[in-house]
Amino acid sequence: MSAIKYVVLVLLVLQTTCMVLIVRYTRTVKSEGPRYLPSTVVLLAEFVKFLSCLFVIFYQCGFHLRKFISEVKHGIFGNPLETIKISVPSGIYAFQNNLLFVALNYLDAPTYQVTYQLKILMTALFSTVVLRKRLSSTQWISLVLLMVGVALVQYPSEGTSVESAQSWSNRMFGVGSLLIACASSGFAGVYFEMLLKNSNISLWIRNIQMAIFGILFSGLTVAFTNWDIISKDGFFQGYSTPVLVVLLLQAYGGILVACVVQYTDNIIKGFATSLSIIVSTVVSYLIFNDMQPTRAFTIGTILVIGATFVYGLGSRGNTTNKSNGKER
Numbered sequence: 276m277s278a279i280k281y282v283v284l285v286l287l288v289l290q291t292t293c294m295v296l297i298v299r300y301t302r303t304v305k306s307e308g309p310r311y312l313p314s315t316v317v318l319l320a321e322f323v324k325f326l327s328c329l330f331v332i333f334y335q336c337g338f339h340l341r342k343f344i345s346e347v348k349h350g351i352f353g354n355p356l357e358t359i360k361i362s363v364p365s366g367i368y369a370f371q372n373n374l375l376f377v378a379l380n381y382l383d384a385p386t387y388q389v390t391y392q393l394k395i396l397m398t399a400l401f402s403t404v405v406l407r408k409r410l411s412s413t414q415w416i417s418l419v420l421l422m423v424g425v426a427l428v429q430y431p432s433e434g435t436s437v438e439s440a441q442s443w444s445n446r447m448f449g450v451g452s453l454l455i456a457c458a459s460s461g462f463a464g465v466y467f468e469m470l471l472k473n474s475n476i477s478l479w480i481r482n483i484q485m486a487i488f489g490i491l492f493s494g495l496t497v498a499f500t501n502w503d504i505i506s507k508d509g510f511f512q513g514y515s516t517p518v519l520v521v522l523l524l525q526a527y528g529g530i531l532v533a534c535v536v537q538y539t540d541n542i543i544k545g546f547a548t549s550l551s552i553i554v555s556t557v558v559s560y561l562i563f564n565d566m567q568p569t570r571a572f573t574i575g576t577i578l579v580i581g582a583t584f585v586y587g588l589g590s591r592g593n594t595t596n597k598s599n600g601k602e603r
């Protein structure tokens with residue numbers, strides 16, 4: 276593995292951990308005035324991604340304006356079908372990004388992180404269907420262990436059993452949102468991987484295409500879900516420094532995910548997010564004191580992380596079996 280792969284993976288671990296903790300902080304810490312609207316953050320993050328990728332291409336063109344314009348024009352309009360295909364993962368991600376904010380409203384950071392690992396199972400299922408990847412028996416076993424681990428993490432602790440029905444139903448609502456996000460993450464990730472690796476279109480152009488559709492879909496989400504609140508209290512209601520950090524983490528996290536998929540694959544990306552569970556569990560407990568890790572939680576977490584690693588080891592033979600035949 277070349278150095279760049281390690282760099283993007285380590286950055287992804289840090290990004291995932293910081294994202295969970297800061298979103299959790301911004302959604303739970305009480306402040307005066309209205310809360311910020313996640314849909315506006317998702318929309319602005321798409322703009323930041325779009326401008327950042329344009330800048331990278333400008334840089335690659337040696338800040339030569341004509342060359343830059345022709346490069347971008349060709350990338351977007353040169354092959355319209357390829358551009359339109361990107362609307363599939365982009366639309367799904369726009370939906371998923373909003374859903375994840377909902378989930379974080381109702382769940383503590385560790386539960387969120389561990390349950391969201393089910394997306395690895397979804398990624399595996401969609402990889403077999405869309406990328407026609409074959410999984411070894413070790414990998415399927417590790418996927419079952421993963422599900423057992425997630426179930427254990429969800430097992431209510433003694434403290435939660437006496438909580439009100441309202442709190443339990445909120446938690447289930449959070450878990451339900453997260454399960455839908457797992458399916459969308461798996462499908463969108465695999466579909467994006469297929470588009471990225473089955474064409475000669477650069478990562479930066481692909482990201483620009485993603486961002487164009489992302490702006491469109493996120494803009495529609497803002498208009499249809501939050502228009503009344505925005506007309507009353509403004510687009511930037513509740514914005515603060517931590518919210519801006521979330522916005523940047525969301526934007527550059529998206530670019531990082533694309534880099535990780537380009538240099539490795541969606542499964543290795545799962546490793547990075549699993550590692551971030553350990554970090555965010557410890558940090559979340561220290562900062563928010565919001566969840567005393569129970570024995571079931573600890574065993575579940577160990578199972579999830581262990582299963583993720585075993586899955587990754589079992590995938591070694593398969594990672595060369597990419598749809599475009601390139602060794603990663």
Ligand code: C5P
Pocket residue numbers: 324368369372459460461464467481482485528529530532533
């Ligand atoms: O949780 P998951 O790994 O599915 O999240 C992927 C994240 O990366 C999403 O927020 C998605 O919007 C983002 N992404 C992106 N650009 C890409 C690929 C993914 O912004 N090219």
